Amino acid sequence: MKLATGDRTIRFLSTVFASMILLLIAVIVYELFKGSELSIGRFGLKFLVTTTWDPVNEVFGALPFIFGTIVSSVIALIIALPISIGIAVFLSELAPQAIRPSVSLMIELLAAIPSIIYGLWGLFVMVPFLQMYVEPVLSRYFGSIPLFGGVPIGVGMLAGGIILSIMIIPTIASISRDIFNTVPMLYKEAGFALGMTRWEVISKIVFPHSRSGLTGAVMLGFGRALGETMAVTMVIGNAPSISASLFAPSYTIASVIANEFTEATTKLYVSSLIELALILFAISMVFNAVARLLVSRERIVQ
Amino acid sequence: MAKKLVIEHLNAWFGAVQAIKDITIDIEENGVTAVIGPSGCGKTTFVRCLNRIHEVVDSARVSGRVMLDGIDIYSKTSDPVLVRRRIGMVFQKPNPFPTMSIFENVAAGLKLNGIKKKDRIADTVEQSLKNAALWDEVKDKLFKPATTLSGGQQQRLCIARTIAIEPEIVLMDEPASALDPISTARIEELIQQIKERYTIVIVTHNMQQAARVSDYTGFFLLGELIEFNRTSDIFTNPIDKRTEDYITGRFG
Numbered sequence: 001m002k003l004a005t006g007d008r009t010i011r012f013l014s015t016v017f018a019s020m021i022l023l024l025i026a027v028i029v030y031e032l033f034k035g036s037e038l039s040i041g042r043f044g045l046k047f048l049v050t051t052t053w054d055p056v057n058e059v060f061g062a063l064p065f066i067f068g069t070i071v072s073s074v075i076a077l078i079i080a081l082p083i084s085i086g087i088a089v090f091l092s093e094l095a096p097q098a099i100r101p102s103v104s105l106m107i108e109l110l111a112a113i114p115s116i117i118y119g120l121w122g123l124f125v126m127v128p129f130l131q132m133y134v135e136p137v138l139s140r141y142f143g144s145i146p147l148f149g150g151v152p153i154g155v156g157m158l159a160g161g162i163i164l165s166i167m168i169i170p171t172i173a174s175i176s177r178d179i180f181n182t183v184p185m186l187y188k189e190a191g192f193a194l195g196m197t198r199w200e201v202i203s204k205i206v207f208p209h210s211r212s213g214l215t216g217a218v219m220l221g222f223g224r225a226l227g228e229t230m231a232v233t234m235v236i237g238n239a240p241s242i243s244a245s246l247f248a249p250s251y252t253i254a255s256v257i258a259n260e261f262t263e264a265t266t267k268l269y270v271s272s273l274i275e276l277a278l279i280l281f282a283i284s285m286v287f288n289a290v291a292r293l294l295v296s297r298e299r300i301v302q
Numbered sequence: 303m304a305k306k307l308v309i310e311h312l313n314a315w316f317g318a319v320q321a322i323k324d325i326t327i328d329i330e331e332n333g334v335t336a337v338i339g340p341s342g343c344g345k346t347t348f349v350r351c352l353n354r355i356h357e358v359v360d361s362a363r364v365s366g367r368v369m370l371d372g373i374d375i376y377s378k379t380s381d382p383v384l385v386r387r388r389i390g391m392v393f394q395k396p397n398p399f400p401t402m403s404i405f406e407n408v409a410a411g412l413k414l415n416g417i418k419k420k421d422r423i424a425d426t427v428e429q430s431l432k433n434a435a436l437w438d439e440v441k442d443k444l445f446k447p448a449t450t451l452s453g454g455q456q457q458r459l460c461i462a463r464t465i466a467i468e469p470e471i472v473l474m475d476e477p478a479s480a481l482d483p484i485s486t487a488r489i490e491e492l493i494q495q496i497k498e499r500y501t502i503v504i505v506t507h508n509m510q511q512a513a514r515v516s517d518y519t520g521f522f523l524l525g526e527l528i529e530f531n532r533t534s535d536i537f538t539n540p541i542d543k544r545t546e547d548y549i550t551g552r553f554g
């Protein structure tokens with residue numbers, strides 16, 4: 001049977017657009033590799049493990065940025081995870097039916113706030129607050145632990161982690177809520193009928209049922225934190241150092257690229273920044289791919 | 303015989319829809335009480351009110367009194383969690399916990415009751431599975447997921463899970479409706495065996511089943527209790543015309 005002309009045109013066009021996505025990704029990967037050729041050739045694998053970042057003498061090592069990226073994201077996750085799960089449990093199990101849609105909407109709107117606004121809020125509200133009230137207290141009582149040692153200056157790893165955590169809470173909370181909602185009433189009722197309390201139903205039935213989906217939600221949140229640029233650049237301090245202290249300034253891959261790309265004058269400098277981008281791309285891709293796999297497997301099982 | 307449950311003027315709603323109306327009925331201790339009636343007449347809703355699981359559904363509401371050994375389970379001081387530990391329930395659709403093994407399913411309620419000793423749990427699990435006529439079929443795969451069992455086996459597992467915590471009353475909502483005749487026969491046998499120790503309320507669509515397993519039968523229609531009597535009387539000598547029509551298959 002011959003397709004009508006309209007159908008054929010649509011099919012042709014949508015195939016073209018769909019292939020363009022694949023092509024785009026391929027081009028990005030190719031360009032990243034090509035752009036970082038010079039730096040890969042010069043530093044090899046040492047690029048990943050050395051800590052000097054010296055544009056004047058053209059010595060580049062990525063470790064402080066990799067460290068800053070991963071550690072700030074891990075801090076974000078540690079803060080965001082319990083809060084997000086709490087929100088999701090509230091929205092799917094505890095809140096009165098009538099208020100669920102409006103609270104859900106507000107959570108999702110948080111994800112729509114432009115990151116520069118989080119950054120401004122972070123810089124003008126959160127950082128002074130951390131510097132004046134939170135960090136001095138932490139350093140007074142826990143200062144002997146290296147994590148809380150050092151000078152409380154407000155901007156730094158802790159501020160970066162907190163701002164990131166606020167930005168990934170909507171992602172983790174709304175996906176977790178969806179996952180909890182897929183747990184059939186049948187099993188929850190079985191729990192109630194055995195004399196489980198609401199909390200026991202949540203912890204013994206809802207959570208185990210959602211395990212792999214939650215792992216996926218967490219990793220998607222983590223992936224988002226890894227690539228976030230603007231807000232974290234404004235509060236993390238932008239110093240390529242590796243410190244055990246949460247108060248010390250740090251630097252992420254996304255931030256250094258954003259800050260230095262326009263002033264990178266030599267070919268090797270540019271190439272090193274592009275190699276950083278390649279590293280970030282690889283880390284994000286791996287996390288997102290695994291996360292999506294886990295989330296979708298959960299949805300299929302239902 | 304003693305009255306285990308005294309139900310007085312029980313009403314239940316879903317939002318504005320009233321599902322059962324002014325039910326007053328006594329449940330005898332160590333007896334089997336059957337609840338029959340056409341689809342949608344409120345049988346499920348009725349038994350779900352007896353262990354306070356009706357209120358788990360949003361917008362659900364109950365009024366009236368359900369006296370368990372003389373104390374109203376709906377009084378302000380009564381804790382639904384404790385009520386449900388005394389009044390167990392087997393659902394229409396088998397619902398073993400899919401994330402747990404066969405063993406864990408039966409042990410789930412024991413742990414809630416604070417029983418921690420491993421050998422005591424293992425003994426109770428074995429005994430409950432034997433009582434539920436499932437032990438021989440699962441004893442070699444206790445630690446396999448519960449979902450690897452057939453529907454009939456899953457339902458017997460749910461019965462084992464329910465009786466493991468030794469409730470005083472077991473509510474069964476069409477426990478055999480999804481099962482083949484052999485599994486059904488086993489569950490009926492099981493009811494006969496365990497009724498000395500428990501008080502049983504069973505919902506069924508199957509008239510023969512009600513006649514076979516129960517001592518008392520209540521006939522529901524459109525949310526109302528039409529007739530309640532000894533099973534032998536209901537089936538041989540119904541008083542209400544509608545009961546007669548229903549059990550002789552003239553409607554329903």
Ligand SMILES: Nc1ncnc2c1ncn2[C@@H]1O[C@H](COP(=O)(O)OP(=O)(O)OP(=O)(O)O)[C@@H](O)[C@H]1O
Binds near residue numbers: 316320
């Ligand atoms: N979750 C619910 N929300 C709203 N109405 C409900 C709900 N569950 C049941 N109902 C209504 O309550 C009435 C009684 O339902 P119930 O499930 O108790 O009937 P039943 O006798 O158990 O029927 P069946 O034999 O089909 O299982 C029905 O009219 C039904 O539509």
Ligand SMILES: [Mg+2]
Binds near residue numbers: 346347
């Ligand atoms: Mg029913």
